[in-house]
Amino acid sequence: MRGSELLEHRRFPKLNYELLGMRAIRALWLSLWYATAVVALVLLTSVVLQNLP
Amino acid sequence: MTLPDYLEPAQAAPLQLRDIGPASDTQPPSRSAFVIVAIALSVVALGIECYQYLVLGAYWDHIDCSILISGWQHVHGAPLYELQDGAPVLANLYGPLAYLVQMPALLLFGAGVAASKVTSFLALGTTVAVMGVHMVRRSTTGQALDGFFLLTAGLLLFGPVSFWVRADPFEVLLVALAVVLTAGRRGGTCVGVCIGLAVNFKVHAFVYFLPILVDLWWTGGWRALLRVAMFSGMTFFIPFLIPGISLHDYFVTVSEQVAGGTVSSSLMVKNTIYAVVILPLLVLPLIAHQHQFRDKVYAWIVLATLGLLFYPASSQGAGPHHFLPLLPVLIEARRRLEPEGIAAEFAPFLIVLTASFAMQGTLHNMASKRGWDLVSEEALAVARHSPVQPIQIGYGESPKSYEISELSKTVLAFNFYPVLLGAQILNELREIGIEGSTRWIPYLTECRIKRWLLPKGEKPFTTISYYDRSQLFSKEFRQAFFTRYKLVETTEHFDLWDCAHERQ
Numbered sequence: 120m121r122g123s124e125l126l127e128h129r130r131f132p133k134l135n136y137e138l139l140g141m142r143a144i145r146a147l148w149l150s151l152w153y154a155t156a157v158v159a160l161v162l163l164t165s166v167v168l169q170n171l172p
Numbered sequence: 173m174t175l176p177d178y179l180e181p182a183q184a185a186p187l188q189l190r191d192i193g194p195a196s197d198t199q200p201p202s203r204s205a206f207v208i209v210a211i212a213l214s215v216v217a218l219g220i221e222c223y224q225y226l227v228l229g230a231y232w233d234h235i236d237c238s239i240l241i242s243g244w245q246h247v248h249g250a251p252l253y254e255l256q257d258g259a260p261v262l263a264n265l266y267g268p269l270a271y272l273v274q275m276p277a278l279l280l281f282g283a284g285v286a287a288s289k290v291t292s293f294l295a296l297g298t299t300v301a302v303m304g305v306h307m308v309r310r311s312t313t314g315q316a317l318d319g320f321f322l323l324t325a326g327l328l329l330f331g332p333v334s335f336w337v338r339a340d341p342f343e344v345l346l347v348a349l350a351v352v353l354t355a356g357r358r359g360g361t362c363v364g365v366c367i368g369l370a371v372n373f374k375v376h377a378f379v380y381f382l383p384i385l386v387d388l389w390w391t392g393g394w395r396a397l398l399r400v401a402m403f404s405g406m407t408f409f410i411p412f413l414i415p416g417i418s419l420h421d422y423f424v425t426v427s428e429q430v431a432g433g434t435v436s437s438s439l440m441v442k443n444t445i446y447a448v449v450i451l452p453l454l455v456l457p458l459i460a461h462q463h464q465f466r467d468k469v470y471a472w473i474v475l476a477t478l479g480l481l482f483y484p485a486s487s488q489g490a491g492p493h494h495f496l497p498l499l500p501v502l503i504e505a506r507r508r509l510e511p512e513g514i515a516a517e518f519a520p521f522l523i524v525l526t527a528s529f530a531m532q533g534t535l536h537n538m539a540s541k542r543g544w545d546l547v548s549e550e551a552l553a554v555a556r557h558s559p560v561q562p563i564q565i566g567y568g569e570s571p572k573s574y575e576i577s578e579l580s581k582t583v584l585a586f587n588f589y590p591v592l593l594g595a596q597i598l599n600e601l602r603e604i605g606i607e608g609s610t611r612w613i614p615y616l617t618e619c620r621i622k623r624w625l626l627p628k629g630e631k632p633f634t635t636i637s638y639y640d641r642s643q644l645f646s647k648e649f650r651q652a653f654f655t656r657y658k659l660v661e662t663t664e665h666f667d668l669w670d671c672a673h674e675r676q
Contacts, residue, residue, distance in 0.1 A: 152518040162528035
């Protein structure tokens with residue numbers, strides 16, 4: 120690798136798309152479950168508040 | 173310079189499947205916080221449902237009424253499974269304990285609607301305590317939280333079934349006791365007694381114990397199962413030693429109705445929805461990581477039992493509440509599988525999500541029954557001031573007035589105005605092709621019932637079956653009624669019909 124190419128690689132390294140994809144899927148997966156939990160808790164809270172004696 | 177791990181070169185850790193899988197998720201405090209909030213909310217929600225049911229002054233439905241009438245009248249000398257022309261008069265296909273279990277509270281606190289619910293609430297509370305102690309003793313804090321989460325969310329999902337005046341709250345308690353006592357020194361004996369009692373409540377209840385039985389066989393072999401069979405058989409028959417409870421008549425009633433029952437497609441859809449919500453509770457931990465073979469077998473048997481319960485749960489008049497007594501073994505299976513990862517840990521939130529809708533429906537149904545206690549009080553006042561006896565509550569035409577009639581009959585039975593006939597059993601008989609009302613025509617033609625209280629302004633005895641929408645009372649029955657009885661008075665909610673023959 121020539122000196123200019125090495126400098127460019129250090130400044131703009133190539134992305135590991137496979138790992139990045141996996142991380143994105145994992146983030147989506149976590150978001151899905153947290154969203155389910157939030158929606159469930161919000162719904163239950165609203166039903167509880169509507170029906171407090 | 174260190175590179176972020178989503179960049180080359182190869183300093184980034186080699187990619188593993190577990191990086192996106194659940195096994196890599198350690199339990200951050202935020203997840204525990206979510207679970208704790210969910211437990212607190214579920215407990216409050218369950219408390220609201222229980223309170224609303226306790227102060228309602230009515231029952232969830234007519235089956236509760238029928239159970240209490242039969243039980244109360246048995247305590248006061250009537251036979252429990254009385255047959256008339258080969259068909260039951262009042263009691264349904266439940267076992268004797270379903271009718272008797274509420275009676276001590278009624279005798280202790282005085283017969284009333286609220287008092288009749290106390291034992292079911294006690295069963296619910298004991299289940300929570302038994303499973304709570306079990307989880308705290310046998311699990312880590314995280315597992316105990318997970319178990320308690322599923323317990324409270326599950327009890328909420330099945331709404332009134334967890335505390336209504338029927339066999340189900342007691343079956344949940346017996347399965348919970350069996351889960352806790354299996355590992356004990358006398359595990360076989362205790363499980364046997366629990367199965368015997370549960371089958372005495374409902375004949376198919378042994379199904380809920382299948383995972384426990386397989387586990388017992390695993391540790392104690394065939395000898396343990398033999399002990400279970402012996403003690404469950406002995407326990408099952410004990411209530412039939414009580415005078416007025418005929419084993420023969422019970423088996424006739426059960427065999428007739430089990431053989432004649434049909435499957436409802438709408439219930440199958442409803443059951444499938446519940447099963448879809450329940451399945452991830454075990455399937456996700458099962459696929460997340462490796463487990464001991466015994467624990468995997470336990471979980472798979474729980475899933476197989478869920479499948480087996482589809483048939484009784486899909487019969488006409490049944491429903492997904494048949495899955496409720498499986499809750500303690502479901503919790504135990506999850507405890508053994510040690511759920512790890514976001515999906516396995518958060519699967520009970522699917523239960524909470526569904527339970528929110530179920531709770532809204534439950535409370536809406538309860539709200540629609542507010543004020544019915546005033547109608548039943550009026551019926552009691554009319555009965556007390558009636559110059560002629562015996563007096564009976566009859567039926568009108570609407571499903572609402574049918575439910576109010578059943579409640580009023582229960583209140584009258586509690587106050588020693590015996591119930592001679594009821595439309596609830598006619599529904600069950602109609603479903604198996606038996607017309608049950610014609611046998612009661614002599615009650616009318618011979619004026620054995622002097623006065624009827626019928627829903628005001630409704631056509632007498634035109635109630636329709638909740639199974640096939642057909643008329644519950646035969647044309648001959650109605651004809652006999654109109655021939656013999658005349659409308660004599662009207663109160664706020666009732667038309668009073670007296671036997672015209674007696675008045676002449």
